[in-house]
Ligand SMILES: Nc1ncnc2c1ncn2[C@@H]1O[C@H](COP(=O)(O)OP(=O)(O)O)[C@@H](O)[C@H]1O
């Protein structure tokens with residue numbers, strides 16, 4: 001089975017004169033349907049990795065293959081199309097467009113990429129129902145709670161039926177209870193839809209619920225391991 | 241375009257918290273000024289041109305001697321001796337019907353009419369004034385110069401061998417009314433008695449003071465011309481074609497041909513300068529509006545950078561983002577064009593409807609400011625407004641398109 005993402009010696013530096021290496025030659029792959037948690041201290045390169053994996057940015061060195069395509073072979077429009085077709089993003093803040101209602105926000109990736117079919121509309125509405133926003137299609141983002149806004153952002157990321165969802169601290173702006181609920185929702189969607197998820201979190205208890213944990217340290221991958229669900233359960237029991 | 245760009249642009253425009261109103265207003269002011277100023281200048285110039293050209297033929301073919309001056313350039317009071325000098329050298333146009341037919345065949349010529357011009361005196365009782373006698377076929381003369389709104393009293397078409405038309409000034413000077421009799425003496429010493437059939441106001445003092453219109457045959461007799469005439473008067477369909485037609489006529493005759501444009505060079509230059517000045521003012525206003533729109537739009541792009549970043553993360557290409565903001569510029573241009581030309585046209589009609597109570601001009605009630613509204617100004621201003629919106633949005637759209645999504649989102 002071809003991986004959705006494969007990174008080879010992936011490096012990223014910022015600055016021209018004084019270079020900060022945010023990623024220092026990372027080898028990494030994501031398989032279909034995986035649920036990966038990225039953990040690590042602030043500044044360890046988690047967001048940088050996510051942006052490169054999502055073709056939102058270009059590596060300084062090394063190569064990255066997204067859905068079989070090496071990103072350096074694509075121009076900016078090509079990258080944009082690749083994002084639109086295969087990737088969905090969720091960020092710490094919901095970034096919903098204030099001028100559009102919930103349904104319109106969730107449909108946005110479809111509007112960008114193609115003519116919206118009846119099927120597409122149905123799919124987005126079902127997703128909104130699924131995340132508990134069935135009655136809020138016409139609401140404006142500002143009328144929703146933080147948790148609800150983040151759910152709309154999640155549905156929006158799923159609208160184009162991507163192969164991979166990248167979430168950079170999606171619960172970072174929510175209280176722990178709402179954060180746990182959103183995290184729970186993501187794991188459920190991963191199981192139901194078979195879409196791969198890769199998310200950054202600071203919360204170890206949440207991270208333990210992932211199938212795989214990647215720990216970043218100083219621009220390197222310090223650890224990358226599959227979580228034994230039984231062990232995870234005991235972990236969270238101990239922690240709880 | 242899949243409608244995505246249009247959706248975003250439209251929502252941005254209708255939910256912009258005042259920016260749209262501001263930018264549309266800026267464009268509207270520019271458009272309004274173009275429409276209003278153009279109508280104003282056009283109106284003023286139509287009045288001026290009407291004054292200058294309305295009472296003289298567009299083109300005149302004359303057999304007069306080189307030092308014979310046109311009527312409106314005579315400044316000193318004419319005396320019999322100078323008048324004699326001027327006309328004794330004058331030649332005549334024989335077989336003028338053939339010339340008339342040849343000129344009438346030139347494209348763009350509307351009316352060709354023969355005339356006899358000469359100098360003389362008008363006497364009433366003990367009073368005598370100098371006169372420029374013009375013998376015409378009244379029905380044709382009416383079509384050569386616009387007399388319709390210039391007859392103050394009487395009927396110009398009655399002008400013939402017994403009836404004459406004189407100007408308001410001469411009528412005042414001599415204290416005559418329609419129906420009174422006058423004696424006209426040509427500089428060849430022929431005297432005839434006439435009845436005043438009409439009094440005109442050509443808008444030019446000199447003409448009102450000295451011009452005397454009589455029937456062609458009467459003038460031919462007074463100047464002993466037999467069947468000959470001294471002038472052929474021409475009206476062109478387009479008055480600004482006068483020079484071209486004059487040149488055409490010069491190709492078929494050795495007589496002196498003068499177009500109104502040649503005898504009013506400085507007037508035309510003044511008009512041209514007015515137009516240039518107006519164009520500069522309009523251009524600068526439009527530029528100021530465009531800069532205003534551009535700067536508001538740049539601020540708008542900065543405000544919307546997060547939205548732009550997130551749209552890019554969802555797959556929006558640079559081109560799509562650029563199109564969003566270009567469309568917004570065009571939308572602002574269109575809105576400004578509609579608003580500006582609406583208000584501008586309204587203002588034109590309002591100003592035009594302001595009449596000076598009681599005062600008449602050219603048979604109509606005089607307006608305080610003569611405005612000439614033209615739909616073409618609205619079309620022009622609207623095209624310019626759209627172009628302005630487009631130009632003003634280029635830099636903001638480019639900035640939006642080049643925005644780095646990682647940066648935009650990182651600065652959350
Ligand atoms: N645009 C940028 N310009 C300069 N340095 C950056 C930029 N983005 C990230 N960095 C640096 O790269 C390193 C990794 O950042 P990041 O990937 O955001 O870490 P994390 O998400 O793990 O907190 C940090 O040292 C950060 O300061």
Ligand SMILES: [Mg+2]
Nearest residue numbers: 046047048168
């Ligand atoms: Mg980060």
